[in-house]
Amino acid sequence: MRMSSKEIVSFREFEDLLIKATNTSNEGITISSMDQPDRPLVFVNEGFERLTGYSKEEVIGKNCRFLQGNNTDKSPVEELRRAIKNGEQTTVELLNYKKDGTPFWNRLSITPLKDKNGITTHYVGVQSDITELRETQKSLKEANKELALYQEKMNFELEEARRVQNFILPGSYPKNTQVQFASIYEPMDQIGGDFYDIIEIEKGIYGILIADVTGHGIQAALLTFMTSFAFKNTAIQTTSTAELVSATNGKLYNKMPRGSFVTMFYAIYDSNDRTLTYTQAGHPEGYLIRTSSKEVIALTSQSPLVGAFSSDSVIYTESKIQLKIGDKILLYTDAILEVWNSQDIMMNKEEFTSFLLKNSHLSIQELLESIKSFGLSYSGKTTFNDDFTMVGFQVLD
Ligand SMILES: Cc1cc2nc3c(=O)[nH]c(=O)nc-3n(C[C@H](O)[C@H](O)[C@H](O)COP(=O)(O)O)c2cc1C
Known part of the structure; x- marks a missing residue:
């Protein structure tokens, strides 16, 4: 009841x-x-x-x-x-x-x-x-304000660092009617760990470097400076890519923070006899896109990465290939291959090279732009997960 x-x-x-x-x-x-x-x-x-x-x-x-x-x-x-x-x-x-x-x-x-x-x-x-609550809110507000100021300052410094970092990239391409250079450089943060360079070693002989330093942000940016200076100091003294990479390794080893290293692909193109010498040091292979025979040839020399091992313990090798009019050379950092589609499947090399083949008729600059769009449409994103850098050239008449 x-x-x-x-x-x-x-x-x-x-x-x-x-x-x-x-x-x-x-x-x-x-x-x-x-x-x-x-x-x-x-x-x-x-x-x-x-x-x-x-x-x-x-x-x-x-x-x-x-x-x-x-x-x-x-x-x-x-x-x-x-x-x-x-x-x-x-x-x-x-x-x-x-x-x-x-x-x-x-x-x-x-x-x-x-x-x-x-x-x-x-x-x-x-x-x-609610006095205590208000005080906490007030100090939180002040802390947020300070944080915003700090962030603004950091952004400014990073912008400045980026401006300075652009100095290590070539301001313009060497002029030669027999070769056309092209590049794309997009660091993920304001400053990044990728860089490239194109220099004239002797008349008609060009050094083309692409490098990827471990990590991102300020530390990686500082290492790109070190690597760039080490490279530039020796580049005009040798037409051997293995010798250059080995000398760069010697300069960087012991100066790099522990666990840091650089991967690089260095190629020397002699437009006088159209030969390409190259060293692949821990870096993705390069590609020769041969328009005349519709072929994509991987450029490999499988040498170790740079800056992590003493010069006595590593040997850098080089390979040489004869180029033809219309050939295109493509060097890149791994961002283009590290894209995943909506099914979470990473782009594989076959997809990449068949894209290159299909678009081999494009000019080198157009080809680089189309590779970028291809990578972005593959992932369905508007930016890459990593610094995105490509450099290449085309052999002209
Ligand atoms: C139930 C009740 C409780 C109130 N308690 C507070 C109070 O704790 N502190 C305060 O400043 N005003 C309090 N007020 C508001 C004032 O009594 C008053 O309404 C307010 O100051 C606006 O009117 P006035 O312009 O005639 O002053 C309370 C009002 C009511 C109706």
């Missing part, structure tokens, strides 16, 4: 329970009468007494605005006035003062109590001390 609430507790007991429950609350709970002049408080709980330091006796009969003071903002007070005038509920945060003058942040929520005719007879107010 179920008992009604009347049978469980009497109205008097229920009233006592309600007051007890109200008094255990940490929040202030207040009731103001709306039909008495100046809307005085008719009830305050013990939470309100603890929060403000005022006793019941001191505040009953007064309007609760006595908690406001010199630094209380006008706008939340206006909002309270507006809500009361319209018989609406509202919540504001405003600065109030305890009896001893200590300021505190009050999150005040007021809700109208209406009679059966919809007339507001009373308002219930709930006061919470």
Whole structure:
């Protein structure tokens, strides 16, 4: 048999329970009468007494605005006035003062109590001390502001570093009517670990380098400087690609941070006899795209990477190939092969080389642009996951 609430507790007991429950609350709970002049408080709980330091006796009969003071903002007070005038509920945060003058942040929520005719007879107010919360919010805001400033500064520095890094890239291609150079360079961050170079070693003999330094960001960028300087210092002294890569390795070994290394592909094209000598050092193979016979030939020499091993322990080898008019040479870093399609399948070399074959009729610059679009459409993205660099040339008449 179920008992009604009347049978469980009497109205008097229920009233006592309600007051007890109200008094255990940490929040202030207040009731103001709306039909008495100046809307005085008719009830305050013990939470309100603890929060403000005022006793019941001191505040009953007064309007609760006595908690406001010199630094209380006008706008939340206006909002309270507006809500009361319209018989609406509202919540504001405003600065109030305890009896001893200590300021505190009050999150005040007021809700109208209406009679059966919809007339507001009373308002219930709930006061919470949110001083600590406000302080935390304030210091969080300040920390965020500092972080934003720091970020702005970092971005500026990275932009500057990028500007400086562009100096190690060739400003223009060597001029020769028998060879047309082309390149694309897009670092993933503002500064990256890829770079390339094209230099004239002797009349009609060109050194073409593509390199990928481990990592990204500032450290990688600094290593690209080191590698570029090490390369440039020796490049014009030799027409042996193995000798150049070996000398670069000798200069970088011991100076690179532990675990860092460079992969590179260095080719020397002699436009006088159309020969290409090359060294592949830990880097993806290059490609010769032979338009005349519709062939794509991998250029490999499988030498170790650069900067990680002492010169005594590594041997760099070179290969040589005869080029023909119309041949195109493509060197690249691994970003183009590290793309995944919507089924999470990585592009394989066959797909890549058959694309090269299909587009072998394009000019070298057009070919590079189309490879980039091919990579992006393969992954369905607008950027690559890694620095994206390609350099190449075409043998002209
Ligand atoms: C139930 C209730 C509780 C209130 N509690 C507070 C309070 O804790 N602190 C405060 O500054 N104002 C409080 N107010 C608001 C003021 O009593 C008053 O409504 C406000 O200052 C706007 O009116 P005024 O322009 O006449 O001062 C409360 C109002 C009501 C109805």
